[in-house]
Amino acid sequence: MFEVTETAASVLKDYFTQNKIEPVSPVRVTVMSGGCSGAALGLTLDQPGELDQVFEEGDLKFVIAQDLLEEVGAIKVDFVDAGYRSGFAITSEKPVPGAGGGCSSCGGSCGM
Template identity: 30%
Template sequence: MINISDSAADRIKELLAAEETPDLFLRLGVRPGGCSGFSYAMGFDDEVHDGDEALDIKGLKVVVESDSLRYLNGVEIDFKDSGMGGGFTIDNPNAVASCGCGSSFKVKDEEGQVEKCDD
């Protein structure tokens, strides 16, 4: 299950409305890379691929790549708006370590070993 806060859902809906491409949705995924091993991928897309999981979260169509589902289970996405910046934050209960900026993370596999990414 992926959780999106009301403020994040509202901001995503605003951003989608500003786009000129019909049928856009939020795509979430995980990629090898970043200083901790895995990094988050979050953006808009209009093409669903084989194996993608489509979810409806707070009126948003959210598509998750099948290979990323296990890394994103329980993730909470929030949006903070502050005077000098702000942005989306991701709280991942599966992460055992993350980098200082919070955009990459490490996870443990089924045996409790820290997974290595395959670059």
């Protein structure tokens, strides 16, 4: 239902170490607004709430709203090392609410 790759976990641990964040903050998987492709899953630092599900992966704690988890199904957090385009890739079993939206933010240059 929730998976974090070794690469993603390593990058997150390095982030906490480099930024001297102690104790290590929980990482929330949440819906972030996007550009041309609409909403997508993203990561932010946050404390768990009453309506959250918490997953522990080694020293890391991940927090996801229960209703989001039910809506998108299984979630995988990975890190893609692609030079200047490197970053986290958070995928889900089902579409993210609000994903695949319009192109209003890019002036209509997106192919439809």
